[in-house]
Amino acid sequence: DGRCLTRQAEAKPCEPACSPAAHEVCDGDEESPSCVCAPGYSGVPCEWTGVLEDPGFQDVDAWTLSPGATVLESQRDVEVDLGFASVSRSVLCDAGAVSQTVQMPSYDVSEPLVAQVTYRAQGLYGLALGFNRAWTTLEPTYDEDWQTERVCLGEAAYGGAVSVQLAAPEEHPSCFADPQGDIEVDRLDIVLAELGECPEPGEVLNGSADDGGGGWQWETTGTAVAGFVDGAGRQGTSGVRLAREGGDRVVAWTKLSVPSTESLASPALRFWWRGTALLPFRFEIGRYDQIGSGTGTLPIDVAYGTGSDTNFLYCLPPWTHGNVVDLVFRTSADISMQASELVIDDVELVSDSRCGTSTDVLDPGFDAGPARIMGVTHFT
Numbered sequence: 001d002g003r004c005l006t007r008q009a010e011a012k013p014c015e016p017a018c019s020p021a022a023h024e025v026c027d028g029d030e031e032s033p034s035c036v037c038a039p040g041y042s043g044v045p046c047e048w049t050g051v052l053e054d055p056g057f058q059d060v061d062a063w064t065l066s067p068g069a070t071v072l073e074s075q076r077d078v079e080v081d082l083g084f085a086s087v088s089r090s091v092l093c094d095a096g097a098v099s100q101t102v103q104m105p106s107y108d109v110s111e112p113l114v115a116q117v118t119y120r121a122q123g124l125y126g127l128a129l130g131f132n133r134a135w136t137t138l139e140p141t142y143d144e145d146w147q148t149e150r151v152c153l154g155e156a157a158y159g160g161a162v163s164v165q166l167a168a169p170e171e172h173p174s175c176f177a178d179p180q181g182d183i184e185v186d187r188l189d190i191v192l193a194e195l196g197e198c199p200e201p202g203e204v205l206n207g208s209a210d211d212g213g214g215g216w217q218w219e220t221t222g223t224a225v226a227g228f229v230d231g232a233g234r235q236g237t238s239g240v241r242l243a244r245e246g247g248d249r250v251v252a253w254t255k256l257s258v259p260s261t262e263s264l265a266s267p268a269l270r271f272w273w274r275g276t277a278l279l280p281f282r283f284e285i286g287r288y289d290q291i292g293s294g295t296g297t298l299p300i301d302v303a304y305g306t307g308s309d310t311n312f313l314y315c316l317p318p319w320t321h322g323n324v325v326d327l328v329f330r331t332s333a334d335i336s337m338q339a340s341e342l343v344i345d346d347v348e349l350v351s352d353s354r355c356g357t358s359t360d361v362l363d364p365g366f367d368a369g370p371a372r373i374m375g376v377t378h379f380t
Helices: 002-010
Strands: 024-026 035-037 069-073 083-087 097-104 113-122 127-131 134-138 147-152 160-167 182-192 217-220 225-229 239-244 250-257 267-275 280-286 297-304 310-315 324-331 340-351
Touching: 069 097, 113 127, 113 134, 127 182, 134 147, 134 324, 160 182, 217 225, 217 239, 225 250, 239 250, 239 324, 250 340, 267 280, 267 297, 297 310, 324 340
Parallel strands: none
Antiparallel strands: 024 035, 069 083, 083 182, 097 160, 113 147, 113 182, 127 134, 127 160, 217 250, 225 239, 239 340, 250 324, 267 310, 267 340, 280 297, 280 324
16 A cells, blocks of 8 residues: 555564565554555465456546547457457547556565556557556557567566556557557456566576577578577577578567666666678567567667677667567678578676666767667658
8 A cells, every 4th residue: 555655664664574575565554563465465375466457448437548548348259248448549649548557566575577468459550558667569460359468567667656558659650641540458467477487677588598598589481590509609608599591581589677777877788799791680679579560679770790709788778777678689681692690698787887877868978979879760
């Protein structure tokens, strides 16, 4: 309860101390403090029961709606009284949203959590799911089918009041003439993550690219190959190797949980790589789009291989702080259609003073010249 959490600093501590592993917090009672379940937990022992009111969108009063956003009777299953959130075309062009503020447990007393959302987003860039300032773009749907996606919660989604938001990711070109597209969300739940599904804040899923360590995923076409290769990484360790012939396609990605600037002063991404000399490779960040529309990720760089070991440093922009994002590597086709190879190893999150500490502007002091900085991509 927000009142208890606010007064906790003034109250006597619980004795014996509450157990974070048991998902307990001190209730803040000034006279007789005791251990209670953290927000989202209940029962004996404390178990996760969730924090969202009306996850199935049956109660319009549970949600804060922009004008034009509604909670309606579902058309998904006429035999079951389900609800869904709908945002009209014109409202999507004006940053309309459906939102709810919830009390979330701190990460140290919680378990890794994911948001599970069932939605349709047609004629748009997809659906944006936000927890305070940490946003994830989910791919658009191209038919009438509902799609269910899982999103790991980052540090920004834990600890105190958190605004959970559903909206359009950005203004669609049709907004300037004839607004098109609709967003419908049938259900949004915050549930426990599966084992190994989400990295902890400050961690990368198998950043050392150890064979058998999991974490990484890849897609290939034709004769292209991807996987862990012993001896291919830095100083002869295991590495993730992508290789293709001609126009074949190969992509690999892993997840990283970027800390907030309170936990890591100047968040930056650092990794080792080696690529075929003079050939281009694409590095991206965001959420990997498996249907290939490219709406979920933003470019970090198109880098050219040298055939030798290379270290890469990238200042992480404020929208990633406290968020869980995919780090994506692609081999890029070139005019010669030459065979190419890319090896990745030692992916880690570090603090680099050149990146600055602002939560609003990346590198406000213009100090990060030697480091990679995300710019603006223009589509013409």
